[in-house]
Amino acid sequence: MAKAQPASEIDWTNLGFDYMDLPYRFLAHYQDGKWDDGELTEDGTLHISEGSTGLHYGQADFEGLKAYRTKDGSINLFRPDQNAKRMQRSCARLLMPAFPEDKFIAAVKQVVAANADYVPPYGTGGTLYLRPLMIGVGGNIGVHPAQEYIFTIFAMPVGAYYKGGLKPTNFTTSYYDRAAPHGTGQSKVGGNYGGSLLPGDEAHKAGYSDVIYLDPATHTKIEEAGSANFFGITQDNEFVTPKSDSILPSITKYSLLYLAENRLGLKPVEGDVFIDDLDRFKEAGAMGTAAVIAPIGGIEYKDQLHVFYSETEVGPITRKLYDELTGIQFGDVEAPEGWIQKVEV
Ligand SMILES: *Cc1c(COP(=O)(O)O)cnc(C)c1O
Numbered sequence: 001m002a003k004a005q006p007a008s009e010i011d012w013t014n015l016g017f018d019y020m021d022l023p024y025r026f027l028a029h030y031q032d033g034k035w036d037d038g039e040l041t042e043d044g045t046l047h048i049s050e051g052s053t054g055l056h057y058g059q060a061d062f063e064g065l066k067a068y069r070t071k072d073g074s075i076n077l078f079r080p081d082q083n084a085k086r087m088q089r090s091c092a093r094l095l096m097p098a099f100p101e102d103k104f105i106a107a108v109k110q111v112v113a114a115n116a117d118y119v120p121p122y123g124t125g126g127t128l129y130l131r132p133l134m135i136g137v138g139g140n141i142g143v144h145p146a147q148e149y150i151f152t153i154f155a156m157p158v159g160a161y162y163k164g165g166l167k168p169t170n171f172t173t174s175y176y177d178r179a180a181p182h183g184t185g186q187s188k189v190g191g192n193y194g195g196s197l198l199p200g201d202e203a204h205k206a207g208y209s210d211v212i213y214l215d216p217a218t219h220t221k222i223e224e225a226g227s228a229n230f231f232g233i234t235q236d237n238e239f240v241t242p243k244s245d246s247i248l249p250s251i252t253k254y255s256l257l258y259l260a261e262n263r264l265g266l267k268p269v270e271g272d273v274f275i276d277d278l279d280r281f282k283e284a285g286a287m288g289t290a291a292v293i294a295p296i297g298g299i300e301y302k303d304q305l306h307v308f309y310s311e312t313e314v315g316p317i318t319r320k321l322y323d324e325l326t327g328i329q330f331g332d333v334e335a336p337e338g339w340i341q342k343v344e345v
Contacts, residue, residue, distance in 0.1 A: 004156075007117035012124040015159030017290065022155055024114035026107040030097050030149035038107060038151065040114050046135075046150060053146040054135030058191035061090035061134055064289045065251075066127040067112045067155075067343060069119045070331030075112060075128075075343040078329045080105050082251045087132060090187040095145040096134055104132065105341070111153045112343045118157045122330065125160025129290070161291055166314040166322060168297035169209035170305065171225065171286070173275065174199045177216040178223065178246070185216075185223075185246030192248075196226050210286070212299055214275060216246055222273040228288035229253040230296075232273060232281035232308070233266070233317045240281070243270040252287045252325070258336065259324050264317070275301050283315035284308040293322040 004020040021044045028038025053059035063083045068076040084104035091098050108130055112119065120126025132153045136146030176199040179185025184192055196211075203211045212230065215221040222230050222242055229250040231241045239260035241253055260266040278284075284296040295318045297311035309315035314322075327333030328340070 004118070010118075010157065012120045012126050012157070013159075015120065015126050015157055017129070017158045017161075018156070020118075020156035022115045022118055024111060025152055025154035026111050028099070028107070028151045030151070031147075035097070035099065035103075035151070038103070040110060044154065046152070048135070048137045048150065049139050051139040051141055052135060052137040053140050053144075054137060054190070056140075057136075057143055058189065058194075059094050059096060059136035059146060060190035061087060061094060061096065061188055062190065063087050063130075063132040063188060065108070065130050065132075066158075066289055066329070067119050067130065068127050068329045068331070069122045071122050072331075073122070074331070075116065075119055075345065076329060076331050077105075077108060077112070077341045077343060079251055079255065079339050080108050080341055081338075082254075083108075083132065086188065086249065086251070087134070090189055091134065093184060093187040094189055096136065097149060099134065099151050107153050108132070109341075109343050111155050113345050115155050116343075116345045118155070120157050120159075126157055128155050129158040130155045158290075161294065166293070166295055166319060168295040168309070168311060168314060170207075170298045170300065170311065171210055171212045171296055172203050172206060172208040172300040173214055174203065174211045176211075176213075178211075178213040178226070179216060181217045181246060183246065185244075186249060188248060193227075200226050208300065209294070215244060220274055220276070222275055223247050224250075225286045225288075228286035228291045228294065230273065231256065231285055231287055232278075233283040233315070234280050235282055237266050237317075238269045239264075239266040239321075240269045240271060240273060242273045250288050252289055252292070255339070256287055256293075256321055256325060259328075260321065262336075263324050264320055266317070275299075278306045278308070281308055283318050285318050285321075292326060293318060
């Protein structure tokens with residue numbers, strides 16, 4: 001794997017969402033019942049046993065968060081404590097050892113500082129995407145939790161999700177489920193995503209940007225997209241997002257529930273969103289760290305495309321939510337207490 005080009009040679013306006021082998025990543029090992037201190041390493045290849053449970057049995061979980069360059073050149077992290085906590089919950093579900101929250105945040109900061117040249121300049125819309133990952137390793141063959149684990153955090157610069165500004169795209173529903181009713185949908189675990197590749201591919205081939213999964217028990221309610229939660233704005237200004245045990249609790253979602261109420265004066269609602277009752281929404285979107293806020297033009301269901309605001313224009317409330325959230329992340333808008341942590345370079 002070729003190392004990333006020097007940061008000075010990167011065209012920041014032309015970044016996608018692609019792997020890049022940056023100079024440094026954090027790597028820690030769990031052995032004999034405890035985590036070591038971990039350290040930065042230049043080696044982006046993991047050396048693990050063929051018996052690693054992460055490879056066979058999906059004993060693997062991950063996180064995703066971003067570092068943002070502000071106008072004054074400093075670097076912001078957005079709610080990294082929430083990623084640390086969610087990863088601990090994912091670990092608990094897979095019988096993996098928790099990585100302590102304070103050490104998680106310190107390691108994220110270490111990785112960002114060591115690769116600081118690769119945090120895209122303010123104004124390009126780019127960010128440094130961070131990928132914490134934990135896997136069960138060591139010599140195993142039975143379906144049992146591993147005795148040894150690797151925790152790593154690597155990073156890469158990624159571009160603005162929408163190059164020409166916010167633009168709606170169409171989504172489709174699927175026959176397939178993302179998660180089982182009492183399965184692992186709530187956890188950010190590797191196994192959830194292998195199974196999403198086929199429905200995602202079918203959606204892309206049919207011309208849609210992604211799948212909106214329905215609830216696995218009844219297929220009557222919207223759950224979420226492949227890697228983003230759903231929201232709709234009702235005619236009477238409620239910010240509605242599905243409540244379900246089989247969706248991934250998005251940090252962006254909880255942040256927007258708060259901002260919708262406290263900054264935009266919308267009523268935040270977590271509840272059922274029936275797929276045959278979409279007329280109640282005047283705008284809709286998908287939300288997550290990678291997508292930020294992706295306006296949904298329409299959703300295809302049973303060969304009918306239900307269009308919300310417009311297939312070509314972003315709605316005014318979706319835009320306000322986007323501006324408020326990204327303003328906070330890039331340091332232009334005052335953040336609620338505790339949401340922003342600075343990286344000392
Ligand atoms: C990561 C993820 C999200 C978004 O969560 P954020 O914390 O907002 O990044 C939503 N749905 C799924 C399935 C995810 O994996």
